[in-house]
Amino acid sequence: MEIKLLSKKEDGTSKFLISGTSVSILNMYRRLIVNKVPTMAIDTVEIIENSSALYDDMLAHRLGLVVLKTDLDACFIKDNQRYTVDLTLEVEGPCIVFAEQMKSKDPGVFPIHGKTPIVKLLENQKLKFVATAATGEGKEHTKHSPALMYYEKYPYLNIKDAKKAEAIIQSCPIDAKKLEDSKLKDINTHELCPGCIGGLEDDNHIETKDADYLVTIEPWGQLTTGEIIEALGTVSNNLLDELAKEIKKIK
Amino acid sequence: MTQSLELKGKNPTGRKMIIPIRCMSCNKPIAHLWEDFKERSANGETKKEVMDDLDLKRYCCRAQFMGHVDLLDEVARFKRG
Numbered sequence: 452m453e454i455k456l457l458s459k460k461e462d463g464t465s466k467f468l469i470s471g472t473s474v475s476i477l478n479m480y481r482r483l484i485v486n487k488v489p490t491m492a493i494d495t496v497e498i499i500e501n502s503s504a505l506y507d508d509m510l511a512h513r514l515g516l517v518v519l520k521t522d523l524d525a526c527f528i529k530d531n532q533r534y535t536v537d538l539t540l541e542v543e544g545p546c547i548v549f550a551e552q553m554k555s556k557d558p559g560v561f562p563i564h565g566k567t568p569i570v571k572l573l574e575n576q577k578l579k580f581v582a583t584a585a586t587g588e589g590k591e592h593t594k595h596s597p598a599l600m601y602y603e604k605y606p607y608l609n610i611k612d613a614k615k616a617e618a619i620i621q622s623c624p625i626d627a628k629k630l631e632d633s634k635l636k637d638i639n640t641h642e643l644c645p646g647c648i649g650g651l652e653d654d655n656h657i658e659t660k661d662a663d664y665l666v667t668i669e670p671w672g673q674l675t676t677g678e679i680i681e682a683l684g685t686v687s688n689n690l691l692d693e694l695a696k697e698i699k700k701i702k
Numbered sequence: 703m704t705q706s707l708e709l710k711g712k713n714p715t716g717r718k719m720i721i722p723i724r725c726m727s728c729n730k731p732i733a734h735l736w737e738d739f740k741e742r743s744a745n746g747e748t749k750k751e752v753m754d755d756l757d758l759k760r761y762c763c764r765a766q767f768m769g770h771v772d773l774l775d776e777v778a779r780f781k782r783g
């Protein structure tokens with residue numbers, strides 16, 4: 452298997468060209484990322500005072516979905532002990548309560564999107580709570596999922612007619628389109644660009660190879676793409692060890 | 703009433719009061735983009751331009767922004783039942 456990084460955006464969204472693999476392997480990785488890579492999220496909320504318009508349980512639900520930066524080392528559940536961190540908040544209206552106002556006991560665990568609105572408070576409305584963040588996996592609750600991963604067959608564009616290539620460049624609504632030697636240079640422009648796909652008229656100009664895939668990992672912010680891939684290795688190793696142990700038992 | 707209406711998915715008022723933290727379909731965190739979106743679209747930019755700029759490329763996330771109405775200001779003035 453060969454992996455090549457094609458592009459990386461500011462928010463961490465990375466595109467890879469992975470060759471020499473199959474859909475079943477890639478889907479295994481996808482499911483491990485979504486279901487098994489652990490991250491922190493608010494799990495329990497003790498509401499001391501809430502006179503806002505939102506019910507306590509709705510507030511707790513919103514807090515749970517807030518994305519918390521996670522330290523990968525703390526994340527893996529050791530000896531069935533979950534790592535927990537308390538976040539506290541005490542505010543009085545009128546104001547919008549933002550996630551960044553929560554005070555965390557661990558400086559490494561904080562809301563990554565500080566400007567996430569939790570609730571709006573009017574005058575004389577108060578909000579006070581202690582929230583406990585804990586590690587967990589995406590299979591328990593999707594708030595623990597660190598990223599979205601998706602893949603498609605790598606589209607090799609092969610336009611032999613120079614005039615046609617020129618026409619496609621002209622028709623593409625995304626101005627970043629760069630065609631060089633009749634091949635798409637910037638793979639990002641391929642994605643969701645009906646203008647150039649429509650310009651191809653038929654599929655003859657898109658070639659795919661059986662084992663080449665364009666893989667995108669879009670992290671939500673708890674972990675960076677690098678950390679997710681690192682954790683993916685650890686997770687799959689742990690699962691294989693477990694499997695080996697179980698097989699030995701049968702013997 | 704320990705099992706809330708929210709948990710049962712039967713709380714219609716909660717849906718449109720304040721922007722959801724994450725997209726209901728794809729799980730992308732979107733709430734932090736709302737204020738920016740509201741301000742910029744009020745200042746004359748088209749919603750398409752703002753959403754493209756905020757990197758909301760899937761239509762599930764875009765739908766959350768297109769369909770949302772901030773009702774919390776209205777609702778907050780009444781006593782919670």
Ligand SMILES: [Zn+2]
Pocket residue numbers: 725726727728729730760761762763764
């Ligand atoms: Zn979405």
